[in-house]
Amino acid sequence: MTTTTMAPTMTTPITVTPVRRGDREIGAYIDGRFVPAVDATTVALAALATAAVATAGISVGFALRRRPAIGTVTMGPGGWVSLKRTTRPALKAGRPARPWWARLLRARRLVVER
Template sequence: MLAAAAGVTVVALVTAGVAVVARRRPPAIGAVTMGPGGWVSLRGARVPALRPATPRPWWARLLRARRLVVQR
């Protein structure tokens, strides 16, 4: 009886270990290297998502304020 309980425990621990390893995510970025001139290069880095458009505050609507956007 004791051997069977130990066997079941070992199988459960191995199964849980395999599940944890299988769910591990790959690194967010690839290799970090030094580029020419001392710049840091991040290969495989994703471009950050744009911020969602937030509603204008009440005071901006009241004053009819506009965003400051630099025209190039």
């Protein structure tokens, strides 16, 4: 069994130790400086950059989001409709007279008059 050390072209020496089974060589052990296949620092920086871009995108999306034109629509008993977070429609001049009970209850029509 022979051990070969190679160092003329490299900064750190590498030792190659052959593995034999009988007279036949079946492999080799290479002893030297460990060099990982994937750099952990690069992976961590890529994950950090991805998280920063995702956070910035979500923040911009929330900042540019518009409120809906009307709020929540709920149906009450008897078919009454309630609109939350909305303003009252403007009263138009020249409308036909409303019944007294509609004025008393401050009821609004659901159908737009033309």
